[in-house]
Amino acid sequence: MINNEDLAYLKEQLGFWDKLSQKEKQLLVSNVYSINYKKGENLHGRDKDCVGHILVKSGELRVYILSEEGRDITLYRLTPGETCVLSASCVMNYISFDVLIDAEQDTEVLLLNIGAFGMLKEGNIHVENYAYKVAADRFSDIMWAMEQILFASFDKRLAVFLYDESARNKSNKINLTHEQIAKYVGSAREVVSRTLKNFESQGILKLSRGNLNIINKEKLRELI
Amino acid sequence: MINNEDLAYLKEQLGFWDKLSQKEKQLLVSNVYSINYKKGENLHGRDKDCVGHILVKSGELRVYILSEEGRDITLYRLTPGETCVLSASCVMNYISFDVLIDAEQDTEVLLLNIGAFGMLKEGNIHVENYAYKVAADRFSDIMWAMEQILFASFDKRLAVFLYDESARNKSNKINLTHEQIAKYVGSAREVVSRTLKNFESQGILKLSRGNLNIINKEKLRELI
Structure with missing residues (x-):
């Protein structure tokens, strides 16, 4: 559970809030946590469970891919006010690759846990649509990064x-x-x-x- | 307009058909065309108009990116039964990069023109959701291609x-x-x-x- 200020911030950022039923709103609110990650901490990766939907409050996250030999390539960074759904890719059937996410600085996020996010996404097409749109937006960043690297x-x-x-x-x-x-x-x-x-x-x-x-x-x- | 056989094929492939109103179904059907592209022909690219939603009937399309110096990188290929929405990216607000699409062989497609596709997407969340899901699926192919190239x-x-x-x-x-x-x-x-x-x-x-x-x-x- 989070405080009222955080809740107001969350509602403002989640485009689908007004499309949720009363019950869905309750499910969401009771599954959001404010979490602090230390600089350098890994919060989503190959061997980790899928954490859920993230909204950055302060600090910075870095999303990257990693080769077997340990070479890593930054796809994009997330700053306050930005959301991430690739950290919930395990419940998004059409996304079949994995990224890693590290805290670049001490970072505070609002995290909607994966179980609740999955249920909301299954039950409400507006949530599902929001998730795939946010993903598409990020893919545009990824394509930009790739073109930079390749070209x-x-x-x-x-x-x-x-x-x-x-x-x-x-x-x-x-x-x-x-x-x-x-x-x-x-x-x-x-x-x-x-x-x-x-x-x-x-x-x-x-x-x-x-x-x-x-x-x-x-x-x-x-x-x- | 297309024949009944093509229409049946299209309905089967478009996950949102059953979610369309009678009027939307009519709009769709009267804006689908069967189009032949010659081997080597470019059907979507930087200087071309956005064509719309494509379903491959026969042949093969290649989707790629191109550097200013003319270096090109294949992202994925589309074979019969596969659909493409990046050829309709101009009406997808969350996709802000461009790919090019060429016919690799003589290819026949069912094309839902961009105007009708845009209207259906705006008016019906099931169409929009379908489009972003298909895009996410393709992005997974793209990530695979990128990892191959980079790593x-x-x-x-x-x-x-x-x-x-x-x-x-x-x-x-x-x-x-x-x-x-x-x-x-x-x-x-x-x-x-x-x-x-x-x-x-x-x-x-x-x-x-x-x-x-x-x-x-x-x-x-x-x-x-």
Whole structure:
């Protein structure tokens, strides 16, 4: 059970709330929990149970795929106000692949547990339709990520990432290691380090341990 | 308009037929056409109008993405009895990316035109839900293709392709050029040629102009 403020937030985010019967509303409300995940914690993955429908309250989640050899590729990230249904894919018959979800920062979510979500989805076409629409929306992000990885030259890809990251954080300083950046852009650490050094030699940025500073944003933009 | 046989086939394939009102059924029936596409013809793409909902009657369609530099990657193929809604993505608000669709062989489809499909989708949640479910199903194919491209070693990827292709055609002979295979597996022709030659030297297959013969299926299987 959650408090009234959280409930109001949830109702606002769930497009189907008004289409639920009184009984369904009760089922939903009594199966929503506010949950905190620590930075780095895995909340959905291959060997984990399917958790349910997630609404991010604060923090950030990262959704990714992982190869057998441990190579990981970021599909998209979820920030406050965003919902995720791929963490409930086990009750969505038309989705037959798996993603992993980690907390990128300490993150608080409202979680509608998988049993209740499954029942609502089975019993009410508006819930089912909502779920597949949210999934389609995410697939559009995934396609974008894939096209970036498959088609864009690496310089451009990395420049796009740094530019977006800087805009997102409203700062020219990016607090990520080369290893972390490599994971986000779907490449190897060596390739990232090499390209960043190249950017540094062009006067675009300044590297230091564990972070980098964009010193010529205009020049970075020209690469995009 | 279409004949009774085609109509019966269509009703069977469209999960939402029974949920349509009499008026909606009429709208649908009077906006379905049987259309023939020649091998190689493009039926949906960036500069083309969105055609509508497609049901394949005979032949084969290929759905792919294309980079600015002309590199193309096959997402999935559609064979008789399969439907496609990405060719109607312009009326699906939650899908914001574009694919291209070509006829791989002479292909006959039943096409529900985009205007009627859009109206049915807007007016009837069962149609909308059907569309997003079919899309989710295809996205699972897309994720599989992407994982193959991003994660599998090339030898394995090519072996999987040849094995599947042989099973699909019920023949050990594969009538495709190296160029065509490269498109299917999302690689360069040179890489395909090199790997096929390597397979030939291992006694797995025999290459000839424009086709190849799998001569040791067991050995091919071991690569997968």
